[in-house]
Amino acid sequence: MELLGKLNSPVMYLICGGIILLVAIICVIFGVRAYKAGKEMGIDTGKMKRVITASATFSVLPGVGILLGVIALSGSLGTPWPWLRLSVIGALHYETQVAEAAGEAVGLKTLSASEMTPEAFTTIALLMCFCIIWGMVLMIFNGKSYITRLMSPSAKKKGESAKEGEQAAENKAKKPSFADTAMTAMFIGLVSAYIASYIGSIVSKDGAFTFGGSPLSLAVAVVSALAMGLFLFVKEKAKADWIDSFSVAGSMLIAMAAAIFMGKVM
């Protein structure tokens, strides 16, 4: 608990807030540059203002969904670090999985404040940052040549103009290919390993088939799956795509709340 106090200290807010502020400044610079360039290129300013308004309103609900993710992680990692991670190249499902794997690698049984040590925290923090840098790395070393190639006249001759490249990418995203199937399979493998470990720990925690483990983790996972099912059911029935912004974080929070009550009886 003393560590959690340090993880929520002003120093942590300063470190994480400083990086977030820099990212906000970068967004402003890019936005202002694009607006000015658009004006000089003769793009209707009314159109650009509509883009800004539409994007701002579009982002509020998913932003609240991401905030729920910060709340979900704050109990074990403090508030500033999840705030940074979910503001800069973050995604809730990614952060939690990587934090769990790093915690396991340093010997934590669960990702919780009661077990957290300073070394475990810095290890988790580094792994969370390191595992997700690949988009940035590729943009630094290959972004210019990739985009230039997509827009080059020779590419156009080969039928790879930016427009066609983009259409190909969109078609690729729509058309089922093994790449899509493999990505889904990878996540099925990942989720299955963890769910199976919860069942395994109920059955064989104190030795093969001794049935001495707590069923709480599995029960929480089941509640979360049911909540997710409900979210997706409502989304599909009411054609409310905005529910997607809350489905993962919402399911997690419902299951975490259920854990408080189930923990008393299990």
Next chain:
Amino acid sequence: MDNEKYIKGTHRLGRIFTCIVLVLLLLAPFIIGLYLKAMPNMPAVIKGFLSVGIVYLVSGIVEYLIYVPMLGAGGSYLAFITGNLINMKIPCAINARDIVGVKSGTPENEIVATLSIATSSLVTILVLALGVLLMIPLQPVLQSPALQPAFENVVPALFGAMAYKYYRQSKLVSLLVLTLMTLLFCFVPSLIGSTSMMVIPSGALAIALSYVAFKKKMKAAKEAE
């Protein structure tokens, strides 16, 4: 400013800013380590990377190849710095493009995508900052022992939600992989402590089974034609 000059400047700025953010992000755990007087355990970082990091290396490359042509230069640099691509930045940029009726591959699209992602990122940062500010007075409540079972179960809560999302996309493969992995953990309980490493065989099995199912489906579709 002509489009070519603008794109050139965007790449220069994009690379500089991406490098700065990347370095700061990787340095942050060490700076925090100085404050907490405990540096990251590098063997554990490598072990963790080999278990789950590989999955995100592959998905990072796939995301890069697919989304950069959609977002253009400025949009891509910003999207990869700020993250939340699939659940927020891509739909937001496409929505903005559709609203103003910009054609893809045009200089207009480059401007619209950049404006859209910059705005979306700023709004997210603002919403999170306000939310975090409001959470500060709630810290004692969030740290209370009564709520600890909730925070101790954040990972099962995540995997339950994800299981529903992914299992329904490939029910048979999911059932087979889950059954085999459960049997493995029941018969070899010592593996329970190394679950993240078991993601590798579990993922490989899921991919192999999916490949067989995919081939079968393609063959059936071909025969139907």
